[in-house]
Amino acid sequence: MNLLSILGGNAFVMFNKELAHEVSVNGAIIFGQLCSSYESFGSKNMLSTYKGENYFYLTSETIQEETALSYKQQVKAIKDLETAGYIKTVIMGSPARKYFHITNKIMEQFTEISSDKREELNEEDNQETIDVGTTGDNFRIDQREEQACIKGQSKPSPFVQAYKDINKKEQDKKINYNFNCNFKKPFTPEKFKVLLTNACNEFYTTFSVGRYSKKQWNTLIVKFVNDTIESERYINVPEQKIKGYAYKCLERIIDHNEYKNSEEFADYQEVMRGLNRNDSKSVANPLLYNWLE
Incomplete structure (x- = not known):
């Protein structure tokens, strides 16, 4: 019986253990859902711009449906993430909705990992792959990652790549392109x-x-x-x-x-x-x- 594929399916939420230790477990769950929603809104060109930053909105009902966290738990987790500097929120629109912006702090956290730590992680991943292969089980690590994805979506993009895309969009906004060739x-x-x-x-x-x-x-x-x-x-x-x-x-x-x-x-x-x-x-x-x- 393949437990990971059963637990994955459409109920998968990205969860970062380091973020859970630093902020809270609920904060890490909320942050994982926000990252997933950011990629979804970005792929559909539905991000809103406020003071030069990309924002998207999620209702408390949607967050509760996706994470099973109550409104009270959401308020505490979102406040923890804001205090730690991982997100920003603003109330906009009519009717009024809460919009979220993911800051660059998570990218900075990833880039602070030393090269020695990266090599150590790579060695552990390679060793785990070899051990699994010697047991005769063809279920490889990369296969498990694919099965852990939400149905209908590709493999989750790393945080670093996601924030590189954000920075590129911000840089493009600062360039004054003149598309009128007849001007x-x-x-x-x-x-x-x-x-x-x-x-x-x-x-x-x-x-x-x-x-x-x-x-x-x-x-x-x-x-x-x-x-x-x-x-x-x-x-x-x-x-x-x-x-x-x-x-x-x-x-x-x-x-x-x-x-x-x-x-x-x-x-x-x-x-x-x-x-x-x-x-x-x-x-x-x-x-x-x-x-x-």
């Missing part, structure tokens, strides 16, 4: 002013011949560039389209100026002056006859 820093007004001025001057011969002197052209360009920057229109002009933007704007400006100096515009001004004279004399203008009267 480009906007132009400064000074840089855009230089680029737009150079683009306009490339069309000097196209628009200025027979119209403006060099001084007049420079005055026009300075006013156009400054107006573009002051109105913040430059923000929406990408660098590769500055030249096209300059050409179309100059074309509209030249057309507008030529119309103002044309005979058609002079005739228009003459008509408008006549209308203003008639209005000033309070004489009904036949061009503005009111057909509704």
